[in-house]
Amino acid sequence: MRALVFVFILLLSFTGSAQTGREERIDSLENALKLVGQDTTRVNILSELARSYGGIDSLKAFEKGFAAIALAKRIKYLRGMADANINVAGCYLDYFDAESAKEYFTIGNNFADKLIAKDSSASNMKIWLRGKYNIGVAYGYEGNVEKEIELIAETIPYAQKMGDKMFVANANTSLAIKYGTIMLYKRAYEMFLISQKQYEEVGTPEDMLYHSLAFTSALSSMDSLKRMKSVLDIAKVNLDLIPNSFYKGSYYAELGLYYGKSGEYKKAIDALNKSYEFYEENTSSFYLKLLYQRYASTYNKMGDFKKAKEYTLKYINFSDNKHSFSDKTGSYFSLAKYEAALNNYQSAYNYLKDYVIAVDSIRVGELGNDMQLLEVQYKTATKEKEILALKNEKSEAALALQVKKSQTYLLGATASILALLLFLGFYAYNDKLRRARKKEREQEKEVALLKQKQENEVFSAMIEGQEKERKRLAIDLHDGLGGRLSGISMNLSKLDKDEPKEYPKTQLKKVMKDLDDSLTELRSIARNMMPETLVKFGLKAALKDYCSSMTGNDTKVTLQFYGTEKGIGLNEQVTMYRVIQELINNAIKHAHASDVLVQYMRDGNKVDITVEDNGVGFNKENIVTKDGGMGLSNLRTRVAYLKGDLEFHSEENEGTTVNVQINVDAA
Structure with a gap:
C-alpha cells in the first residue's frame, strides 16, 4: 500500500498544475486555435491543449491529442508527430493504462529521436526528454521500477546541460519517490532534500506542494514524525496560496x-x-x-x-479489484481481529480460514512456480554448456590435426631432398612421432573422460541437492507450518464451541501469537527456497537482507560489497548466494563465531568472495583428508558449477577464512 501512495503522488506530477493558471491558458489556446490558419501552428496548439486538458477533462485531452496526430501525419510534420504521440501517451497514463501509454510513447520517442538528430534545439530536446522520462513512468506502473529509475536517471544529465532546472527538480523528486517504493528510504530522503533546494530556487507554490506531499509519504514510511510535520507545514503554506488546488x-x-x-x-x-x-x-x-x-x-x-x-x-x-497478496491476507487477518473483538467468533473463524487459504494457495503456488522455472533454467544452461564444450573440443582437435598435417608435409619434402643422406635419421624420427601421436591421443581421451566424469558428478550432486531441498521443504510445510495452522484451527473451533460469556482475550492472544509465528516460519521457508529480494533487486540486496537477518544479540554479520552483479546470470547469482549462505551458517553453527565478515569484490570478470570469522577454527589437514561432511561437499559442488576455486585458511582457536575465486565468463 505504501507503493500505491507513491504511485499516486507521482501521477500528480503530470496532472496537478494550478487549476486557475491552467484554465486561463486553456482559454487562451482555444481562442488562438480559432484564429490560426497555418497547419504546423495548429498542430502545436492542439498538442499543447492535449497536455493542458490532462487531469481536468480526459475526453478533450484525447480529442485534441488525436487531432494533432492526424494533422501532423497528413502534413508530415516531424516535430508535431513526436509531441502529439507523447501527449496522447500521457493521457493514457492518467487512466493507468500503461500498455497503451508505452505504445504511444514508443511511437513518439522514435519520432523524437529522428527530430533531435536533425535539430537538437532546446525546444526539441524538451520533447525528447519528456518522452524518455514518461515512458520510464509507464514501466513503473507495470512494476518495473528498476527500468523506470534507469530511464529517469538517463534524462537528468541532458536537462542539466540544457539548464532546465525545473525538469531536473521534477526528475530528482520522481527518483526519490521510486526509491521510496522499493523501501530504499535513506536514498529517497537524500534525493528529496536535493530536489527541495531546487524547487525553492525555481518552483512555484504548486511545485513546492507536490514535492512536500511526496516527501511526506516517504517520511511516514520512515516513521520520522517530527520531520513529517515540518514538511506538512510547508505544504500548508503553499496550499493556502492556491485556490481550489488539485x-x-x-x-x-x-x-x-x-x-x-x-x-x-x-x-x-x-x-x-x-x-x-x-x-x-x-x-x-x-x-x-x-x-x-x-x-x-x-x-x-x-x-x-x-x-x-x-x-x-x-x-x-473496492471497484478496481486490484489487491496484492499482502493486501488480501492483511485484510482477512484484520477482519478476523475485528470480528473477534466484536464477539462474532464464527465470522472471525471464517475470515481466518480465508486468510489461511490465501496464504497457502497463493504463496505456495508462487514457490512451486519459482522452483520449476529455476529447474528449467538450470537444465537449459547445463545443456548449452555441454554443447559449447563439445564444439570447442572439435575445433581444437581440427586445428591440432591441421598443424600436424603441415608438419608431416614439411618433413616429407625435406626427406625427399635428403633421402639418401638422412634415411636412417628420418625413419627414427618418424617412428618417434607416431608414438608421440598415439600417446597424445590417449591423453586427450583421458582428459575428455575426466571432464565428462566431473560434469556428471556436478550434475548428480546438484540434482541430489534439489531433491533434498524439496524433501526438506515438504517436511517444513507439513510438520512445522501445517502443525501450527492445525493447532490454530482447533483452538478457534474450541473457542467457538465453548461460547465464552466474557471476551476471551487470553485465548485470542495465544491464537494471534501462533499466527504470527506461522507467518514468520512461512517467510523463513520462502527465503530459504528462493530469496525474493535476489530475484527482484539482485545479489547485493539479497546478501544485505540475509546478513541483517543473521545478525543477533550473540552474532554480528557484516557485508562489504564492492563492484556490481550486473551481467551475471540469475542462476550464477543464486549459486553465489547459496555459497555465501552456507559459509555464514557454518561460521555461526559449527565455529560458534560472534563476528563474521563477508566481502564481495568484483574486478572486471573476476569475482572474489571472502568469508572470515573469529570462531574456534579447525585443523586444515582434517578437512583436506576428509570430506568434512555434506555441507562442505555441497560447497565444493556449487563452486565447481561456477568454475571457481575454493580455499580454506584456518588454525584451531584462531578463526577461519574462506576464499572463493570465480571467473564470470567461465560461470
Whole structure:
C-alpha cells in the first residue's frame, strides 16, 4: 500500500498544475486555435491543449491529442508527430493504462529521436526528454521500477546541460519517490532534500506542494514524525496560496496519516473527512481506496472495531479489484481481529480460514512456480554448456590435426631432398612421432573422460541437492507450518464451541501469537527456497537482507560489497548466494563465531568472495583428508558449477577464512 501512495503522488506530477493558471491558458489556446490558419501552428496548439486538458477533462485531452496526430501525419510534420504521440501517451497514463501509454510513447520517442538528430534545439530536446522520462513512468506502473529509475536517471544529465532546472527538480523528486517504493528510504530522503533546494530556487507554490506531499509519504514510511510535520507545514503554506488546488484532497489525507501515527485520532478522522469530501464524487478514484484503509487503521487504534470493519470491507471490495497478496491476507487477518473483538467468533473463524487459504494457495503456488522455472533454467544452461564444450573440443582437435598435417608435409619434402643422406635419421624420427601421436591421443581421451566424469558428478550432486531441498521443504510445510495452522484451527473451533460469556482475550492472544509465528516460519521457508529480494533487486540486496537477518544479540554479520552483479546470470547469482549462505551458517553453527565478515569484490570478470570469522577454527589437514561432511561437499559442488576455486585458511582457536575465486565468463 505504501507503493500505491507513491504511485499516486507521482501521477500528480503530470496532472496537478494550478487549476486557475491552467484554465486561463486553456482559454487562451482555444481562442488562438480559432484564429490560426497555418497547419504546423495548429498542430502545436492542439498538442499543447492535449497536455493542458490532462487531469481536468480526459475526453478533450484525447480529442485534441488525436487531432494533432492526424494533422501532423497528413502534413508530415516531424516535430508535431513526436509531441502529439507523447501527449496522447500521457493521457493514457492518467487512466493507468500503461500498455497503451508505452505504445504511444514508443511511437513518439522514435519520432523524437529522428527530430533531435536533425535539430537538437532546446525546444526539441524538451520533447525528447519528456518522452524518455514518461515512458520510464509507464514501466513503473507495470512494476518495473528498476527500468523506470534507469530511464529517469538517463534524462537528468541532458536537462542539466540544457539548464532546465525545473525538469531536473521534477526528475530528482520522481527518483526519490521510486526509491521510496522499493523501501530504499535513506536514498529517497537524500534525493528529496536535493530536489527541495531546487524547487525553492525555481518552483512555484504548486511545485513546492507536490514535492512536500511526496516527501511526506516517504517520511511516514520512515516513521520520522517530527520531520513529517515540518514538511506538512510547508505544504500548508503553499496550499493556502492556491485556490481550489488539485492537491487539497491528498494534503488532508497525509495530514490524517500524520495525526493517526501521532495518536491524535480525532484530528486524524477530521482530516480524513476533509480529504474524503474532495474525492467522494469520483467513486472510481483509487485514492478513496487508500482513505478507506487509513480510516480502518485509525478506528482500530481508537477501539471502534465496528467502524474499522466497515472501512476494511470497503477497501477489500473496492471497484478496481486490484489487491496484492499482502493486501488480501492483511485484510482477512484484520477482519478476523475485528470480528473477534466484536464477539462474532464464527465470522472471525471464517475470515481466518480465508486468510489461511490465501496464504497457502497463493504463496505456495508462487514457490512451486519459482522452483520449476529455476529447474528449467538450470537444465537449459547445463545443456548449452555441454554443447559449447563439445564444439570447442572439435575445433581444437581440427586445428591440432591441421598443424600436424603441415608438419608431416614439411618433413616429407625435406626427406625427399635428403633421402639418401638422412634415411636412417628420418625413419627414427618418424617412428618417434607416431608414438608421440598415439600417446597424445590417449591423453586427450583421458582428459575428455575426466571432464565428462566431473560434469556428471556436478550434475548428480546438484540434482541430489534439489531433491533434498524439496524433501526438506515438504517436511517444513507439513510438520512445522501445517502443525501450527492445525493447532490454530482447533483452538478457534474450541473457542467457538465453548461460547465464552466474557471476551476471551487470553485465548485470542495465544491464537494471534501462533499466527504470527506461522507467518514468520512461512517467510523463513520462502527465503530459504528462493530469496525474493535476489530475484527482484539482485545479489547485493539479497546478501544485505540475509546478513541483517543473521545478525543477533550473540552474532554480528557484516557485508562489504564492492563492484556490481550486473551481467551475471540469475542462476550464477543464486549459486553465489547459496555459497555465501552456507559459509555464514557454518561460521555461526559449527565455529560458534560472534563476528563474521563477508566481502564481495568484483574486478572486471573476476569475482572474489571472502568469508572470515573469529570462531574456534579447525585443523586444515582434517578437512583436506576428509570430506568434512555434506555441507562442505555441497560447497565444493556449487563452486565447481561456477568454475571457481575454493580455499580454506584456518588454525584451531584462531578463526577461519574462506576464499572463493570465480571467473564470470567461465560461470
